[in-house]
Amino acid sequence: MASSNKPEKPIHILFVGAGAVGCFYASRLHHVGTEHPLLSLKPRSNYKAIADAGNVQLQTHSFGNYAFAPYAVFPNIDAAVPSASSSSPTAAAAATPPSEGWDYIIVTTKALPDRTDDTATIAPLVSAKSCLVLIQNGVGVEEPYRKRFPHNPIVSAVTVISAEQIRHGVIRQNRWTRISLGPYGHGLSTTTPSSDDQVTRLSDERMRSLAQWWTELGGIRDVESHTELELQTIRWHKLCINAAFNPTAVLSGGRGNADQLTDAELRIHVLGIMNEIRDAAPLVLGAPFPDTLASPEKIVKSTERNTGGRPSMLLDWEAGRPMEIEVILGNPVRIARARGVEMPRLQSLYALLGSMQRMREERGKGKL
Ligand SMILES: NC(=O)c1ccc[n+]([C@@H]2O[C@H](COP(=O)([O-])OP(=O)(O)OC[C@H]3O[C@@H](n4cnc5c(N)ncnc54)[C@H](OP(=O)(O)O)[C@@H]3O)[C@@H](O)[C@H]2O)c1
Incomplete structure (x- = not known):
């Protein structure tokens, strides 16, 4: 030591x-x-x-x-x-x-x-x-x-x-x-x-x-x-996993990461989110995504092998706990928008999931 x-x-x-x-x-x-x-x-x-x-x-x-x-x-x-x-x-x-x-x-x-x-x-x-x-x-x-x-x-x-x-x-x-x-x-x-x-x-x-x-x-x-730039790049890269699989697990009715990839349309949707993040991140960070970080295809391949995994956002939703929607969806949409970059796939997830959470809470309070 x-x-x-x-x-x-x-x-x-x-x-x-x-x-x-x-x-x-x-x-x-x-x-x-x-x-x-x-x-x-x-x-x-x-x-x-x-x-x-x-x-x-x-x-x-x-x-x-x-x-x-x-x-x-x-x-x-x-x-x-x-x-x-x-x-x-x-x-x-x-x-x-x-x-x-x-x-x-x-x-x-x-x-x-x-x-x-x-x-x-x-x-x-x-x-x-x-x-x-x-x-x-x-x-x-x-x-x-x-x-x-x-x-x-x-x-x-x-x-x-x-x-x-x-x-x-x-x-x-x-x-x-x-x-x-x-x-x-x-x-x-x-x-x-x-x-x-x-x-x-x-x-x-x-x-x-x-x-x-x-x-x-x-x-x-x-x-x-x-370095600071490298770590921020890693944060945006990890978003490819979290922003793709986590919200989709909730919105698809409770499907785990590997299970989502067995559905042809969900697979296109998951890859679409990852590619949207990969396209936006260099514009946000002012530097290209390094080739050393796994591509969407590679992430999908390794996720397919990891059967049975259920993302934390799904567990939080099922337990009635608040989900990390703002940092996984809201912040990237806002940060990119402030630089003139729209992320329509993430924005849709953000709007839908945020509304689902709010509606459930309103119902819980007896307001609906
Ligand atoms: N678990 C994983 O495998 C994993 C992997 C990668 C990244 N992450 C990330 O790591 C972070 C932590 O996740 P986690 O899985 O460790 O969550 P967790 O098991 O739910 O732990 C969070 C803990 O923080 C406590 N807490 C919340 N607000 C607090 C406060 N104001 N004062 C003191 N304690 C407070 C919670 O207490 P209560 O029980 O009372 O709410 C809970 O014990 C999240 O951002 C998550 O997305 C997790």
Whole structure:
């Protein structure tokens, strides 16, 4: 294990959102001993289960089964706010936030900007030294964080993993571990030269530490560090999968990804969405899509082999939970439109799915 990046003081990392992705990636940063990052969790509905057990159970395809005992578990945001009076936490007084502030705040909630402003939720936790890390699907997720926290380093992360919380405090990772990281400066739309700006450089530095810990402490073999443009390109590329299969799963009456491809018209529709994103992304990003990223045909081929998978948006719809419509459909449509590019296939999905969700909620309130 390399020691080149060993900090002198303990590094305190807080995960806000202790679901499938949060618990898996927290557990792969966790090592007992003060020289390593100390991992704390801010769960929500699963708080009691995790706090009572004192750990999260992981059932993983990649690392076997194990228990991850977080350094501290907080019942609410207020309890996790660092204050001058809080003593330096020890394992015995585990629910005390670090008096010097959080080094990293990693947001692994579902990205639902139409429901909650997570930037406001975490605001009391953020100090000048805090690096914000967003491990969430979709595009445009970083913008509200940059607006509220103009000087904090931000790391944007895209993960290719299949994981779920099978019951409170028990996480199953079915396959894949890949996490792609990139600094987030001021967004690619501004005139500030991103790679040459202080907040971008700081974000890049913090990203490299995180990548090293996940690789060396966590044993994740496919942790990737990127430039801001590369990471945004990866976000738009991942959209080819999420914006094609997820909404279609709901609108087609509950069909999984591979199943959608057995229907001739749905197959044309899925490929049409992927090609629309591939055509729009270079105009949005100002750079071509690299050939190294899988083509729509390749994505379709590998999806066909992965039978039985049901996308998270379908699971959310069936459970009556809000879906990540804004970051997967609304943001790309708006971001592209602001650059004079229309995405009619995505726009149709956005309009229909958004309306379905609103109508169901109205019915639930007895208004219809
Ligand atoms: N799971 C995957 O395989 C996968 C793969 C790639 C990308 N992603 C993306 O990763 C992100 C996280 O997904 P996930 O699957 O980990 O979702 P998840 O299992 O539903 O976990 C999200 C967690 O965040 C909690 N939460 C929401 N708002 C919160 C708040 N204000 N304070 C504290 N906790 C809060 C939720 O609590 P409640 O239970 O109380 O709602 C839940 O425990 C999403 O953007 C998703 O699209 C997931």
